[in-house]
Amino acid sequence: MPWTGTDFELLELARGGDTAALAAAVYDLFTGDVNRLVWRVLGADLEHDDVVHQVFINLVLGLPKLRDPAALRGWMASVCVKTVRTEIRRRRIRRFFTGGSAPAHQVAGPVADHEARDLLQKTYSLLDTLPAQEHIAFALRHLDELPLEDVAQACGCSLATIKRRLKKAETRFARLAEREPALAERLRRAERQAGTSGSESRDDYARFAREERA
Amino acid sequence: MSPIEQLAGDARAALKSGAGSERRARQRARLLAAPFRRERGARLAWRWAPVAAALALACWFGLRLPLPSNALSVAGEPALTSGRWLRVPDDRAMLLDFADGTSIRFEPQSASRLGLRSPSQAHVTLESGGLKAAVRPAAVTGRSWAFDAGPYEVLVIGTELDITWNAEHAGLSVHVEHGRVRVRGGPLGDEGIALGSGDRLTADGAHLELRRGGQLVPNEPSAAPSSPQAPTPASAPAPSSTSNAPSTEAPRVAPSGSSARPGAAPAPKPTASEPAAPRVTWESLARSGDYSEALSLAEQEGFDQLVARLPVVQLELLADTARLSRKPSANRAQQALSALRQRFPATEPANRAAFRLGLLALAARDYGAASRWFETYLRAAPGGTFAADASGRLIEAKERLGDRRGAEAAARAYLEHFPNGPYAQVARGVLRGDTLAR
Numbered sequence: 149m150p151w152t153g154t155d156f157e158l159l160e161l162a163r164g165g166d167t168a169a170l171a172a173a174v175y176d177l178f179t180g181d182v183n184r185l186v187w188r189v190l191g192a193d194l195e196h197d198d199v200v201h202q203v204f205i206n207l208v209l210g211l212p213k214l215r216d217p218a219a220l221r222g223w224m225a226s227v228c229v230k231t232v233r234t235e236i237r238r239r240r241i242r243r244f245f246t247g248g249s250a251p252a253h254q255v256a257g258p259v260a261d262h263e264a265r266d267l268l269q270k271t272y273s274l275l276d277t278l279p280a281q282e283h284i285a286f287a288l289r290h291l292d293e294l295p296l297e298d299v300a301q302a303c304g305c306s307l308a309t310i311k312r313r314l315k316k317a318e319t320r321f322a323r324l325a326e327r328e329p330a331l332a333e334r335l336r337r338a339e340r341q342a343g344t345s346g347s348e349s350r351d352d353y354a355r356f357a358r359e360e361r362a
Numbered sequence: 363m364s365p366i367e368q369l370a371g372d373a374r375a376a377l378k379s380g381a382g383s384e385r386r387a388r389q390r391a392r393l394l395a396a397p398f399r400r401e402r403g404a405r406l407a408w409r410w411a412p413v414a415a416a417l418a419l420a421c422w423f424g425l426r427l428p429l430p431s432n433a434l435s436v437a438g439e440p441a442l443t444s445g446r447w448l449r450v451p452d453d454r455a456m457l458l459d460f461a462d463g464t465s466i467r468f469e470p471q472s473a474s475r476l477g478l479r480s481p482s483q484a485h486v487t488l489e490s491g492g493l494k495a496a497v498r499p500a501a502v503t504g505r506s507w508a509f510d511a512g513p514y515e516v517l518v519i520g521t522e523l524d525i526t527w528n529a530e531h532a533g534l535s536v537h538v539e540h541g542r543v544r545v546r547g548g549p550l551g552d553e554g555i556a557l558g559s560g561d562r563l564t565a566d567g568a569h570l571e572l573r574r575g576g577q578l579v580p581n582e583p584s585a586a587p588s589s590p591q592a593p594t595p596a597s598a599p600a601p602s603s604t605s606n607a608p609s610t611e612a613p614r615v616a617p618s619g620s621s622a623r624p625g626a627a628p629a630p631k632p633t634a635s636e637p638a639a640p641r642v643t644w645e646s647l648a649r650s651g652d653y654s655e656a657l658s659l660a661e662q663e664g665f666d667q668l669v670a671r672l673p674v675v676q677l678e679l680l681a682d683t684a685r686l687s688r689k690p691s692a693n694r695a696q697q698a699l700s701a702l703r704q705r706f707p708a709t710e711p712a713n714r715a716a717f718r719l720g721l722l723a724l725a726a727r728d729y730g731a732a733s734r735w736f737e738t739y740l741r742a743a744p745g746g747t748f749a750a751d752a753s754g755r756l757i758e759a760k761e762r763l764g765d766r767r768g769a770e771a772a773a774r775a776y777l778e779h780f781p782n783g784p785y786a787q788v789a790r791g792v793l794r795g796d797t798l799a800r
Contacts, residue, residue, distance in 0.1 A: 167398050171396070179389070179390070183381045187381070188374075194434075197381070197389055197392075198435070201393060205398070245418060262725070263798060264375075264798075267372060268373060271369070286370075290366065290370035291377070292369060295687050321366060321611050322366060334369050338369060353743070
């Protein structure tokens with residue numbers, strides 16, 4: 149039976165020590181949020197279920213230490229983000245040691261449309277090359293459409309920091325997308341539709357390149 | 363809206379929703395079965411991370427060993443009932459749990475096919491690599507398990523065992539941790555040999571070696587045939603085939619038509635004409651999942667000649683080899699599939715070839731040809747394995763071709779037959795007047 153108690157009761161349950169009941173309650177309560185967040189940040193990933201499992205393990209183990217019921221949702225998002233960040237870094241380390249370059253992102257599950265599948269593969273392959281913090285900030289903001297305040301809270305940083313991080317991520321993403329013909333074409337089309345010349349993003353890129361050189 | 367936001371919006375729309383209800387039910391069951399204490403221990407292990415990192419560096423620089431990683435968990439029962447072919451990733455094992463309580467762990471890089479011979483008979487064909495199985499007794503579950511590896515078959519009575527198979531050298535290794543199995547086929551004949559707890563059978567080409575409880579059993583099965591009635595030695599009395607004998611006992615069942623019984627007269631050595639190991643062919647490589655090498659070998663052998671003379675099963679495999687190679691050759695795949703349809707018309711493989719030709723055409727953005735092939739497949743096999751997929755892709759091909767009415771007709775047909783299929787949303791979108799992303 150799905151969890152119907154309050155957040156306060158959930159914390160009480162966590163402190164009670166019945167891990168099985170707590171796991172069931174936490175899963176029922178957060179399955180939508182966790183699955184959505186992991187899905188959006190990592191894409192239609194082959195290891196989606198493994199990552200979700202690890203998030204819930206961390207939630208169940210960490211919940212007894214949480215004191216404020218009002219902080220439950222924000223805490224859940226931050227645990228989720230930390231777990232995903234660890235996963236992204238773990239993959240990067242694994243790639244480093246196995247000597248492989250970033251593999252083409254594999255889309256698991258039925259994505260009916262070839263173009264859509266291609267877009268997903270390229271977008272997430274590109275996100276994989278961004279630093280983990282930027283990857284997550286970009287995905288939360290643009291793919292999960294979270295408000296900036298929520299992105300900042302989930303990432304555990306200030307609003308100003310998240311804005312800076314996001315700007316960097318967008319600039320880097322735009323620069324890398326220019327090297328990928330299919331994405332570049334989409335960006336140009338979007339620019340034309342938006343009636344912008346793209347000069348703004350190019351200016352950003354130039355500024356970012358100067359900063360990086362400095 | 364900035365271009366980046368628009369691009370992200372397209373990606374978001376393509377991504378759709380995440381895990382469905384069935385997948386979430388599996389996640390929930392997995393979570394509830396998780397050993398939380400061990401997970402907590404695993405977190406504490408991070409304190410040893412610097413040491414682990416140093417060791418890993420030593421491995422990388424010195425030994426170039428791959429890092430161990432967690433096993434990939436795959437639902438076993440659907441894979442078994444649908445007869446799935448499994449190729450295990452290079453860097454992690456794959457773990458399958460089945461409804462009867464049996465679990466099988468496939469080692470990295472192994473390839474195998476699962477299937478049911480009958481509702482009570484499961485079998486796994488190990489094409490290459492290794493596996494570790496914990497099989498619940500058929501007497502308890504009502505389901506028996508058999509493992510095929512090259513010419514060998516391992517019939518499991520209820521046990522934990524390791525099997526590895528090297529297709530290139532015809533190398534088989536079976537290690538029974540506990541329980542009983544029977545290995546037959548190849549030089550062991552149809553009757554085969556029974557193995558008990560702690561026994562290890564190794565076959566390398568024509569050479570067989572049996573160890574009982576870690577000790578080499580002399581005059582154990584060799585490749586050359588001898589009398590099936592070879593006497594049982596007094597020093598190692600053969601128990602009845604139904605007894606659960608300790609591992610130090612002699613083999614319980616000797617292979618028929620071979621000298622597998624202990625104490626049997628020494629078998630004549632294989633003659634020079636007997637091959638030590640089977641020749642590597644494009645087919646063996648393809649069956650082991652190495653399509654790139656298989657394709658290059660097939661090219662050396664003469665792809666055109668192969669297409670002209672191969673029987674239907676091999677011809678289909680050749681087409682798959684061309685399609686699934688690391689550098690796919692659409693032309694070669696098309697050539698093999700077209701030849702298959704021409705040489706073996708009105709057969710099931712010919713129907714499948716039509717579907718695959720449709721896929722190739724779709725990938726080449728030849729939407730007219732793709733539509734025709736999918737329609738051909740659906741006419742020939744309306745209830746075929748790929749019917750749902752072909753119906754869905756037909757919508758896509760028609761829509762991209764600009765045949766709006768055709769796309770709508772295909773969408774209506776799809777929703778009629780597969781209302782909950784993976785293309786249902788695409789079909790509804792087409793009927794609403796949406797267009798697919800270009």
